[in-house]
């Protein structure tokens with residue numbers, strides 16, 4: 378049975394459970410459940426603090442886990458990213474009151490408050506900057522106002538939390554993060570159960586980012602049309618009862634669907650439809 382760590386709280390937990398549900402796995406019914414077995418899929422899910430997941434996985438007791446890239450790096454655990462999942466996207470940045478600092482070199486001798494001490498200490502050391510790091514559990518934006526630090530390093534998504542605290546980012550982003558699947562470094566990459574789990578999640582990612590497009594076009598326009606909708610492998614082309622016309626079917630990126638429909642129409646394609654993809658195995 379595959380043993381999988383899933384975030385039990387915070388920004389990662391809702392979207393992770395939703396993705397697993399879309400991939401056909403049973404999920405817990407209430408937020409207090411710590412562990413469930415999905416016998417049909419031969420999977421056991423452990424609901425753990427997102428920060429602890431890479432540590433459990435690196436111990437080898439759990440096969441894989443879903444966590445944030447920033448949390449993996451911060452933990453220093455012996456685990457590696459095997460699949461990015463496209464949700465909980467954020468950047469990790471330094472911020473301070475305007476005029477405090479312009480770049481990392483200005484942090485010399487200053488105190489930085491953060492919940493991600495591992496990332497920050499590593500980044501300062503790599504940059505050869507000698508600054509102190511204070512660990513706080515959360516709401517670090519307030520640390521400057523309350524005099525605990527001159528600078529913070531934190532997760533930024535929309536920037537609203539920083540703006541509300543009168544702070545501004547400075548310097549280069551320290552890292553970009555999103556939810557990821559992790560496994561123990563060097564674990565068997567060919568494990569068929571792990572491969573099947575990853576294929577299911579990849580299927581959800583494809584179903585979320587692509588739509589199916591169908592249209593009819595004149596045979597003379599087929600090459601131009603196919604150039605607009607090359608599909609993943611190659612589009613399906615079927616004859617129509619009306620001679621000289623064909624029906625074409627191809628997957629296209631959902632974000633580009635409207636533009637592609639306009640372009641197809643402009644070259645004479647008609648009856649252009651898009652439909653959602655509910656599930657997919659590439």
Ligand SMILES: Nc1ncnc2c1ncn2[C@@H]1O[C@H](COP(=O)(O)OP(=O)(O)OP(=O)(O)O)[C@@H](O)[C@H]1O
Pocket residue numbers: 386387388389427428444445446447448465466467515532533534535554555556
């Ligand atoms: N506002 C946000 N937007 C996108 N991702 C976020 C946001 N806040 C945190 N994350 C991501 O969520 C993960 C942290 O999850 P964690 O549960 O530890 O913190 P949280 O979501 O801030 O929850 P809480 O602080 O309430 O416990 C990290 O990968 C981080 O990048």
Ligand SMILES: O=P(O)(O)OC[C@H]1O[C@H](OP(=O)(O)OP(=O)(O)O)[C@H](O)[C@@H]1O
Pocket residue numbers: 514515516517518531532533534535536537538539
């Ligand atoms: O750029 P924004 O869209 O404002 O998002 C970023 C904020 O979201 C998270 O905080 P959370 O609400 O989880 O509180 P925390 O600081 O206690 O973790 C993160 O720590 C930032 O403070």
Ligand SMILES: [Mg+2]
Pocket residue numbers: 515
């Ligand atoms: Mg938080």
